[in-house]
Amino acid sequence: MSEKPTTDDTEAGASTEAGRTPAEPDFLKVSDLHAGYGQARVLQGLDFTVARGEVCAVLGPNGAGKTTTLRALCGMVRGRGSVTLNGTELLGRSPEQAARLGVAHVPEGRGTFNDLTVEENLRIGAHLHTGHWRRGRAQRAAVAADLERIYGYFPKLRDRSRQAAGSLSGGEQQMLAIGRALMLRPSLLLLDEPSLGLAPLVTRELFEIVRAVNEEERTTVVVVEQNAQLALDVAHRAHVLEAGRLVLSGPAAQIREDGQVAEVYLGVSVRAGTGG
Amino acid sequence: MSAVTEVLQQVVEGVGSGAVYASLALALVLIHRFTGIVNFAQGELAMISTYVAWQLVASGMPFWLALPVTLAVSFAGGMLIERLVIRPVQAAPELTTVIVTVGLFIFVNAMAGLIWSFTVKDFPQQFPDGGIDLAGVRVDWSTLGIIAVVAVVMGLLYLLFQHTSIGLMMRAVACNPASARLSGIRVGRVLMLGWGLAATVGAVSGVLVAPVLFLEPNMMGGVLIYAFAAATLGGFDSPVGAVVGGLLVGVAETLAGAYVDVIGADLKVGVPLVIILAVLLVRPQGLFGRAAVERA
């Protein structure tokens, strides 16, 4: 019943890899990606790569196709072209298949299971690694360890573990959504507008956690953000989209420093805010 | 017999029939929670399951063996119907899905008539005659049996949903299918499971009520109306509500039939209509439902 997730062996490989220099620059490889909804063609041929263990920010104005990019990666939207994760083609797969290949998508608006308790939400994330009916002692221990790991990142969730997810604040729900995604032990984490509707302080906390997760688990992250400044603080690389096309790519630091780029493409003055 | 024991007597009988309504209402609510569909064919599926049980018993199988076989057949049938009939219109507007379930209703009803004819069949009563006397109130073994069977079914469902991993997944799908998909849950299979479960729970109601009503293709038509009233009263999203609603409707029906002269035995079928209208006017989400009644 339970499929062996393909991430198991690759994760072991990741831990041997050292330092910042990416050993697998083509871990996620997007080539000539087209996607859209019905007659609206949103993405018009995207090419980019994300190295293993990297945090990659996808930036751009509203309607540029950022969310569509993420949705194409996880199978929520059908795309043409090619998207490979560690050599495996992702396009043409359903969201559930993509999840089983190690892609964890935290959708815009969070998508928590509001009727379920916080802990149940997290346990949903664990189901790929356990049986559906009975869990052996080893599996139960593994789930418990995973839960501990998540509660380590999000101590607030531990305090509310018996509460219904629907009763959480917006920030807590976002944490829960990310926590649930991490329970999948993903090799690729997709975050869609995690800051949406949250207070600046909460958002900053959230991004710090994402940074910690990335550093400790070497999880590859693609984050879509309106708030370019925040995203660039955490990301290693950034891609800027405009009208469904890639207009700029580069190391996050470089884009952050290049005030002109930021103003032209992102409509914000980034430099002013890079204090923290 | 004092007036009080007389009323209690009626309440006991109401609970007996209410347990049957609760069971079918639970099937309706299960499917509604999973798919947002109100399955008008639920009663007919229960009816055809009952025919399966009847056929097995008639061909010599002991009842208590025929029952699990029937439930297994119903489970498989429910899954098959989800896959073949419902899945293709799952994304269509509510009107389409309702019409499809009405079509299923007509088809299943006619097929039962085609296979087993429209003549009434005697369904064997499984519980012994007689009963016990509780402070002047007589409780038949058959009433107790029905209540016990329904209670066991509810208990099993509770265990399934609250204490197994698969139950957790089913609740997740019912709550948010898109997120469930993103978590790698095979939503299609879970929906099939949901329909299978609902068909099984509904089959229990059919088998329980058959000895009382006699088996014929239109047997469940009336029960379906009561089950709708029960689900409306309890809230279409609440399994607990379905059970409580079923019992209340059963008691209300029996009391109204016994004590309201205008109603009598023949007009009892007006009780669910009144209950549905009253709930819609006073508390449209039902006793246990949430305020949001619109399909998300």
Add this chain to the structure above:
Amino acid sequence: MSMNVATLGTDRARRLRAALTALLAVAAVVGAPFYFAPFQVFQLTMVLLYAVALAGLNLLVGFGGQISLGHGAFFAAGAYTAAVMLDRYDTGHLATLPVAAAGCFLLGLGFGVPALRLRGLYLALVTLSFAVFLPPLLKRLEPVTGGSMGLTVDKLQPPAWSGLAEDQWMYFVVLAVATVALLLARNLLRSRVGRALLAVRDNESAAEVMGVRLSLHKTLAFAWSAMFAGVAGCVYTWVIGFVSPDSFSFVLSITLLAGLVVGGLASLYGPLLGAAFVMYVPSVAQDISEAAPGVVFGLLIIAVMFVAPTGLAGLAGRVRGVITPLLTRTKPSAAVRTPESEPPSAPPAPAETAPADAEPVGAPPRTEKE
């Protein structure tokens, strides 16, 4: 330009053909009772009568997007109104029609107000419960309704001046009622109410934002629709001369809905086709077995919802849509002698640019964003 002349020519030809078709249709409809045997005329009368009920149901289901599983009950209410008036008060047939119509309209309002405050599903529940409840109620009200024995009343009799036989006269009366009803249904749809209904059906929340008062319009649509059923029921009494509770079991409600779905939702001809179905399928299929009509109807409903949510009427349009391009594509070879005629029609346009079909009722919602 020769092309203009050609289109003008075809235009005139088309108009001529339309006029001819209409003339032929009228001739056929008027001539039918003189050509067919009395029993067949009676069957045609019943088709027209069911068409009235289905036109009403179509207002609700096809255009309003709501569902009633109890239209047989309104049909019964209309039939009993007429029967009781004729039986007890001897009012004469014509007087029963407005009373049945108004009564069912009010009945529809009464059920619509609680049922349509929320999602349309509850209307299905309430109407289904009502349809199940009505026959025992009719049996109970024996002093008025004659109980399970029913009531026998005078059929419609042809006036002496007409020189028509009973079946012929009834045919023409029902034809007149049906014509008025179908025209009324059409005009209702073109009125403000109808446009509001369509807006509600196609996008409920948008319609609400635009200020369409949802529940009011849905309730009115339901009341109109109940009124049509009541009128059909009233005329039924005129034609049959007998009513009994068992003629109006909830099977009738289900059959009406089935007929409409098969005939075609949201189509103006759908009710006529559906009425023919309601009339002929059971009588033909019943020869095979008692269960056969149900099997046929059940399968047809599901099949129609799967492949052609617009029903038979829509299917005809779709078949035409498929065949016409095929025909025009073969035309150039046949039309070599007119070199100035249009170039071979272009291959079917790519899906992206093809004009969207008129949205069928059953089309999946388009909710994708961005």
